Amino acid sequence: MTLPDTRVSADVRTGDAGIPTALPARVGVLGGGRMGAGIAHAFLLAGARVHVVERDAAAADAARDRVETALSRSAQKGIEIPDADTLTVGTDTAAFAGAGLVIEAVPEDRALKLDALARIEGVVDGAAVVASNTSSISIDALAGSLARPERFLGLHFFNPVPASALVEVVTGAVTTPEVVGAATAWVQAIGKTAVVVRDAPGFASSRLGVALGLEAIRMLEEGVASAHDIDTAMELGYRHPMGPLRTTDIVGLDVRLGIAEELERAFGARFTPPALLRELVAQGHLGRKSGRGFYEWSER
The missing domain is CATH 3.40.50.720 (NAD(P)-binding Rossmann-like Domain)
Structure with a gap:
């Protein structure tokens, strides 16, 4: 090819x-x-x-x-x-x-x-x-x-x-x-x-970053591991400077949700936002800017 x-x-x-x-x-x-x-x-x-x-x-x-x-x-x-x-x-x-x-x-x-x-x-x-x-x-x-x-x-x-x-x-x-x-x-x-x-849906970074982030949220939702352990696995195992759940907290859960919805319209079910992400956003838990997301944040 x-x-x-x-x-x-x-x-x-x-x-x-x-x-x-x-x-x-x-x-x-x-x-x-x-x-x-x-x-x-x-x-x-x-x-x-x-x-x-x-x-x-x-x-x-x-x-x-x-x-x-x-x-x-x-x-x-x-x-x-x-x-x-x-x-x-x-x-x-x-x-x-x-x-x-x-x-x-x-x-x-x-x-x-x-x-x-x-x-x-x-x-x-x-x-x-x-x-x-x-x-x-x-x-x-x-x-x-x-x-x-x-x-x-x-x-x-x-x-x-x-x-x-x-x-x-x-x-x-x-x-x-x-x-x-x-x-x-x-x-x-x-x-x-x-x-x-x-120009393409999600460009390069958002498309790849959101795919990883959504899968991490699904793993948390399913009880595969804690947020800390999921992030640590990516930080130490794959040398990511920051895990996908902590990254989502910094970006903003509401921002990640909006991007996921945009990508779902373009690519279908593989970008369907997990129920946990929707629930946290509905509750106002948006990450660092609100003080709570997948982690508790003392400084915003």
């Missing part, structure tokens, strides 16, 4: 034609939750001026606190942090005007993301690259309503962003090679490693 060639050509990786591969001077992030704040933190440390936009004043204040807390932790580790005026946080997407890159980081809901992307595209100019931080929703499905889908792609960051070394660069059917090349260079500029994948 001949396998398809999914390698990315050199010009895609280097972004030689048309779009500067130097980090944009201004970067926008729509959504200042845990992921959005982490993305903002990464670009601030790399030297960009970052604009975070949230839905209301209270959410904007919370977003600012998240980013500033992350910057303080970096300073405690001896990392040089930028001046305070390089971060602006507000509620008006007009702040994105003139940004070279804007990333939406709203919750994993197709309607919310479509609305977010429309708001971004209504403000930025034709030279801007727009990206989604989606972990499972089709990039082509999101691009369908955009006026400039060729300048749109996925930039899938991982939680927690400061500690994660990976970003998935997800290419849509009409994303230009120059956009992919520039985005790959920008990921490298913020000190992370880019993997380039074509």
Whole structure:
């Protein structure tokens, strides 16, 4: 059997034609939750001026606190942090005007993301690259309503962003090679490693990660072993830095459930969420952010 060639050509990786591969001077992030704040933190440390936009004043204040807390932790580790005026946080997407890159980081809901992307595209100019931080929703499905889908792609960051070394660069059917090349260079500029994948349900990381996580939940549900022992088996036996159940707690059980439901629609029963996952989410046990998931968390 001949396998398809999914390698990315050199010009895609280097972004030689048309779009500067130097980090944009201004970067926008729509959504200042845990992921959005982490993305903002990464670009601030790399030297960009970052604009975070949230839905209301209270959410904007919370977003600012998240980013500033992350910057303080970096300073405690001896990392040089930028001046305070390089971060602006507000509620008006007009702040994105003139940004070279804007990333939406709203919750994993197709309607919310479509609305977010429309708001971004209504403000930025034709030279801007727009990206989604989606972990499972089709990039082509999101691009369908955009006026400039060729300048749109996925930039899938991982939680927690400061500690994660990976970003998935997800290419849509009409994303230009120059956009992919520039985005790959920008990921490298913020000190992370880019993997380039074509648009497919769950991309590479979510599809594999969720498959492992769901099976671990089924094993826990069936009483095969405790959460600790299932995780330890993967950490010591397969050298995973963190077991699948603890990883699910950090990602968020509600996030994992939403991704599993998206993958179930695409691939069928092998991604059907276990009853235990649904029960815990219904009870509000979402993992680290709620204080309890498969583990008890004293710090959120």
